[in-house]
Amino acid sequence: MAQSVGLSALGGMVWTGYIEEAKSAPLILRPPGAKPEIDFLRMCIKCGQCVEACPFDTLSLAKPGDNKPMGTPYFIPRDVPCYMCTDIPCVPVCPTGALDEQSVSSVVEGQKVLDINKSEMGLAIIDEESCIAFWGIQCDACYRACPLMGKAIKVEYRRNERTGKHALLVPKVSSDVCTGCGLCEHACVTKKASIFILPREVVKGELGDYYIKGWDANDEKRLKDVSTDVTTQTNRSKLAPQDYLNSDEVLFDD
Amino acid sequence: MTNFLKKYRFLMLRRVSQIGILALYFSANAYGFKVLTGTLSSSLLFSMIPLSDPFAVMQMFAAGAVLGADVLIGALIVFLFYASIGGRAFCSWVCPINMVTDLANWLRRVLLLDKTEKKVWLGRRVRYWIIVLSLILSSLTSVAAFEIVSPISMLHRGIVFGMGMGGTAVLSIFLFDLFAVKNGWCGHLCPLGAFYSITSKLSILRVKHNQPNCTLCMKCKDVCPEMQILSLIGKKSGDISSGECTNCGRCIEVCDDDALSFGIRNYINKNG
Numbered sequence A: 001m002a003q004s005v006g007l008s009a010l011g012g013m014v015w016t017g018y019i020e021e022a023k024s025a026p027l028i029l030r031p032p033g034a035k036p037e038i039d040f041l042r043m044c045i046k047c048g049q050c051v052e053a054c055p056f057d058t059l060s061l062a063k064p065g066d067n068k069p070m071g072t073p074y075f076i077p078r079d080v081p082c083y084m085c086t087d088i089p090c091v092p093v094c095p096t097g098a099l100d101e102q103s104v105s106s107v108v109e110g111q112k113v114l115d116i117n118k119s120e121m122g123l124a125i126i127d128e129e130s131c132i133a134f135w136g137i138q139c140d141a142c143y144r145a146c147p148l149m150g151k152a153i154k155v156e157y158r159r160n161e162r163t164g165k166h167a168l169l170v171p172k173v174s175s176d177v178c179t180g181c182g183l184c185e186h187a188c189v190t191k192k193a194s195i196f197i198l199p200r201e202v203v204k205g206e207l208g209d210y211y212i213k214g215w216d217a218n219d220e221k222r223l224k225d226v227s228t229d230v231t232t233q234t235n236r237s238k239l240a241p242q243d244y245l246n247s248d249e250v251l252f253d254d
Numbered sequence B: 001m002t003n004f005l006k007k008y009r010f011l012m013l014r015r016v017s018q019i020g021i022l023a024l025y026f027s028a029n030a031y032g033f034k035v036l037t038g039t040l041s042s043s044l045l046f047s048m049i050p051l052s053d054p055f056a057v058m059q060m061f062a063a064g065a066v067l068g069a070d071v072l073i074g075a076l077i078v079f080l081f082y083a084s085i086g087g088r089a090f091c092s093w094v095c096p097i098n099m100v101t102d103l104a105n106w107l108r109r110v111l112l113l114d115k116t117e118k119k120v121w122l123g124r125r126v127r128y129w130i131i132v133l134s135l136i137l138s139s140l141t142s143v144a145a146f147e148i149v150s151p152i153s154m155l156h157r158g159i160v161f162g163m164g165m166g167g168t169a170v171l172s173i174f175l176f177d178l179f180a181v182k183n184g185w186c187g188h189l190c191p192l193g194a195f196y197s198i199t200s201k202l203s204i205l206r207v208k209h210n211q212p213n214c215t216l217c218m219k220c221k222d223v224c225p226e227m228q229i230l231s232l233i234g235k236k237s238g239d240i241s242s243g244e245c246t247n248c249g250r251c252i253e254v255c256d257d258d259a260l261s262f263g264i265r266n267y268i269n270k271n272g
Helices: A002-022 A037-043 A049-053 A141-145 A183-187 A217-223 A241-246 B002-007 B009-031 B054-062 B069-086 B089-094 B097-110 B126-141 B151-161 B166-180 B184-189 B191-199 B219-223 B250-254
Strands: A105-108 A111-114 A123-126 A153-160 A166-173 A195-198 B036-039 B042-045 B049-052 B205-209 B260-264
Touching: A002 B126, A049 B009, A049 B036, A049 B042, A123 A166, A141 A153, A141 A183, A183 A195, B002 B009, B002 B250, B009 B036, B009 B089, B009 B097, B009 B151, B009 B250, B036 B151, B042 B069, B049 B054, B049 B069, B054 B069, B054 B126, B054 B191, B069 B089, B069 B191, B089 B191, B097 B151, B097 B166, B097 B184, B126 B184, B126 B191, B151 B166, B166 B184, B184 B191, B219 B250, B250 B260
Parallel strands: none
Antiparallel strands: A105 A111, A123 A195, A153 A166, B036 B042, B042 B049, B205 B260
């Protein structure tokens, strides 16, 4: 018995080590409606029904050797992007709810309808150094490929300082609209795509509670549930400001 | 010829079942022939009936997942089928790894490796420890622990969706069964088989022994992948009642004396 427990512990540690390595794939792109990665890995049973449902063969199941969590669905937009089917066939077939129908549905006239534009598969990022539009060459391949043209990718006019008399027409991504379908990455004309999709949690910053837009009445609402007891106590903050500013002890402390 | 058919009737049926099931999954993905879509982890029969792996669902619960209704109903259907009727039949009639380990086992017999190899000892209870371990690790890592390493899924998904490097895992099992431990994977390590061994303690379909016909030739013990369950051979009539029996029927077909047959479990008198 003691030997069995001991050997189990040994095996368990090796096994855990492998799992922790295997489940870490921060750059993986999931199908539409996927739960946040940690919940997705909990819930995905690796059945491949989403892969079979996809009419464009966008999705694949991670194979041994792909260095992605084994058996889970993902896509590589430069190869095959998500074509944003309006009936989202990959999501309702998910038996476990790892692909959540709720997150890609909106209510229209009191009825729940699937809405692929709500999906958050990733976010398009532009490498301005290798994007030829930033050189002044007219290219709107990504803009035209975008299924939310003019909303997820806009074209911004800028003065071309180099020539002094032309405009730059550069793409600009709105992170609150972009779904991460990857049609832009697929369409990009440079050798390696200069606009590409990364998982949102990798590229997005997080504001925290310290900053609010004073000019935006709605932004205050963010702070509604925040506890106000966030005072930081340090040696210095015990004193009133005048006290420590007027004394030279603190200056010569060290 | 008829004798050959009779001697291998269950073996051939099992291969038909194993390959047929694989072919259905494969053609659903490759040709859109939607009889059985998905994989052994979770699938949809006739685009209607969900079927799921109950052991995978248990691990997912241990990992802290809140699951959809489809997968729970599917797991319940599969669980009830094996627990009440099939016993551990998944292992010998469905699981694709069975063909790999059977091949290894057959080579062991042909090459007389059983007689010549150095013995590597491994207990048959290890698999039950692995069940416990997979549940504990699932809750520690928030991932279904066995599912992410399961060579069964690797082989099965490999055949349906593309193999990748999954062949190495399958080859490892083949080599392990051939050179290390007889029936090493299925009979000693695999937690899925162990899970079905536990759940099929009361299943209806059983192999029955008719002791007066037995001539003690021991051919049944030679072919049985779980030899320990045949302890009553030649001693007394009755059910092979252990959950570790996979209902593969090999013992029945190799028996020349009609001393073994499939039948219904005798629930009333345990001693038959």
